[in-house]
């Protein structure tokens with residue numbers, strides 16, 4: 001029901017609204033400011049004894065609230081709903097990976113950062129050698145690059161000191177040369193990230209032909225984020241810039257554990273719910289950052305971590321990087337996890353985090 005109707009009730013109510021503000025009280029309760037699609041606002045009180053107190057709340061997420069209106073004060077309109085339960089969009093609890101007899105595999109190479117002084121050329125070559133020896137036999141038929149395929153130009157102050165290739169066209173040409181080393185039977189998908197020559201506001205369109213003219217015909221250019229159907233499996237890949245906003249907005253989320261952020265994205269069924277922070281969102285008629293369809297495989301990059309986990313049957317992967325620690329990362333005491341290629345078997349769902357650093 002609408003918030004307006006709910007506030008007039010003397011029984012259990014159920015409303016849906018968007019969170020506009022999250023406050024913690026000194027007694028450990030939470031107060032959310034919530035607005036419904038009629039534009040009516042109310043406060044939602046989550047008591048420190050309610051199970052929902054430990055959940056993650058961020059601005060602009062949409063939630064369901066089951067609760068009861070607060071006591072009526074004489075002469076004043078009611079404005080609070082005391083929540084008994086918060087309902088998340090979430091992935092259905094019975095969602096699971098169903099194995100089939102597909103024999104193909106897909107691999108992910110995030111944050112390659114061609115043009116950076118710390119691009120790991122030798123580790124990349126090891127990976128290429130392995131692909132040449134094994135990819136055909138193992139039917140590794142797809143490779144997706146979820147953004148930051150080059151290091152870009154002018155991305156942060158002083159970046160020119162950390163570049164081995166100082167021209168943007170030359171960076172993409174060098175990338176084309178590196179991609180040509182990948183065996184021809186493999187279909188390649190390239191997405192932009194926040195270091196690429198592309199508008200920053202998400203959803204990002206695919207890279208323009210002015211940069212990709214030297215790419216082979218087995219390279220498909222996609223936007224960011226993108227849903228792909230790969231031999232019947234639904235793959236959602238997103239570079240992951242919003243992870244910065246999730247981490248700065250929620251205390252228990254950290255750069256060390258991007259998989260925990262990805263789980264929250266699935267719970268909220270949105271890649272970037274928070275509006276107006278670091279991650280720019282383009283106004284579009286349709287919300288391309290919403291997770292409408294539950295993917296089989298969900299991949300992000302951006303934070304240069306490497307990890308794999310599963311949530312309600314969805315395989316979540318943070319797809320490493322091919323750039324060693326930069327001066328900027330050293331300054332922030334950040335240790336990346338480079339040189340790891342996650343490979344997912346499309347039939348069995350087996351995930352192999354293949355490490356090329358050794």
Ligand SMILES: [Fe+2]
Pocket residue numbers: 111148193195302303304
């Ligand atoms: Fe990156």
